[in-house]
Amino acid sequence: MVVGASSGLGRCIGVDRGRRGDQVALLARRRDRLVDAAKEAGPDALAITCDVTDESSCRAAIEEAAAGMGGIDAVVYSTGIGPLGPIAELGADVWRRAFDTNVVGAAVVTSAALPYLAESGGVAAYLSSVSASLTPPWPGFGAYTVSKAALDKLVESLRAEHPSIGFTRIVVGDCAGGEGDGTTEFPTGWDMDYAAEVMPLWMERGYLTGTLMDVEELLAIVDIVLGRNATIPSVTVTPRAARVT
Numbered sequence: 001m002v003v004g005a006s007s008g009l010g011r012c013i014g015v016d017r018g019r020r021g022d023q024v025a026l027l028a029r030r031r032d033r034l035v036d037a038a039k040e041a042g043p044d045a046l047a048i049t050c051d052v053t054d055e056s057s058c059r060a061a062i063e064e065a066a067a068g069m070g071g072i073d074a075v076v077y078s079t080g081i082g083p084l085g086p087i088a089e090l091g092a093d094v095w096r097r098a099f100d101t102n103v104v105g106a107a108v109v110t111s112a113a114l115p116y117l118a119e120s121g122g123v124a125a126y127l128s129s130v131s132a133s134l135t136p137p138w139p140g141f142g143a144y145t146v147s148k149a150a151l152d153k154l155v156e157s158l159r160a161e162h163p164s165i166g167f168t169r170i171v172v173g174d175c176a177g178g179e180g181d182g183t184t185e186f187p188t189g190w191d192m193d194y195a196a197e198v199m200p201l202w203m204e205r206g207y208l209t210g211t212l213m214d215v216e217e218l219l220a221i222v223d224i225v226l227g228r229n230a231t232i233p234s235v236t237v238t239p240r241a242a243r244v245t
Contacts, residue, residue, distance in 0.1 A: 081186075086140060130172070140194065
């Protein structure tokens with residue numbers, strides 16, 4: 001089951017799992033894109049509408065996925081938003097939306113899936129960010145960084161409470177995703193004038209490598225994580241720094 005599968009990396013992961021022969025359930029809000037992704041993933045792929053900020057929607061979607069697949073062996077939580085702006089100007093609504101999507105949604109989805117994962121001895125993997133664990137905080141990315149750091153602790157807490165289930169944090173560096181709807185929509189809604197101010201700082205401080213990771217490398221890592229039943233608690237996938245010529 002891939003959550004956040006209508007676009008970006010989630011769509012790439014969901015389609016890839018179907019093409020590798022897995023029976024997959026693709027979950028997201030945008031039904032039209034989800035149906036298209038399911039067609040790409042294969043004839044048995046399920047398209048299930050799910051709003052991770054709505055608990056009843058999450059629980060209904062997990063039940064539908066479990067019924068359609070005869071259980072749940074693995075969950076990939078790829079949903080995430082990255083509001084851009086200085087902390088001094090971020091309102092409570094921005095913080096709530098970031099936490100509701102990046103953290104609370106992951107907790108609710110996992111909670112609903114736990115009985116099925118426990119029965120199958122399954123695995124749950126969560127896409128995290130280098131900004132939450134490997135680098136100092138990025139200027140302008142406070143809400144995203146703080147929420148992803150909270151997600152990291154959620155994964156650790158789940159691992160402590162449910163040792164029979166494999167929980168893995170997949171830390172992802174700069175990656176544009178695939179083509180078409182597989183392309184990342186992460187910057188959607190950004191103030192591009194402000195982005196032009198802070199991105200040079202990110203480069204100057206070495207937070208950005210200057211290159212983008214090939215999405216196929218991420219898909220290969222996800223395959224390894226799911227294939228090993230998440231005995232790997234954390235793995236980092238980042239692009240090689242650009243060469244200076």
